[in-house]
Amino acid sequence: MKTKLLIAGGLVPLASIIAATASARPWGPPPPPPPAEEVVVEFFTDYDTDESNTLTQQELATALQGMREKRMEQRAERPGKGLNNDRKGRGPIGPEDLAARLIEDFDADEDAVLDSEELLNALSAMGRKHRGGPGRGDCPLDNSDDAAEQ
Structure with a gap:
């Protein structure tokens, strides 16, 4: 009887340790991106x-x-989830080039800078393209490599 109680008593703390460890796994899904x-x-x-x-x-290139x-x-904090190195020489657009493209495509008043509304429009378009949501394919950020694959 005492043996059963000791075993049962030991299982509760063990179960709580396992549950805590499972919920703290760094390799779970990534956190959602912050709102634009x-x-x-x-x-x-x-x-x-x-x-x-x-x-x-x-300033935009530095922010990007x-x-x-x-x-x-x-x-880097998520084991096994590093960079995808099999892109055959292609990679993401560099921050300087992306900043230039964002200003070119979203500078509504053509003053060569982005205000908060223009930046919000740009980031929203980037999010739609990345998630494959509404607007995919007509986003001005589509580059020729991505367009050729579609």
């Missing part, structure tokens, strides 16, 4: 160096690089 509105606030708070309430191409580095750190 939060990214816009972060970009302007952290990267609008001249406090003009617009992002120049250089910062965002990319943050995502790479998150991926």
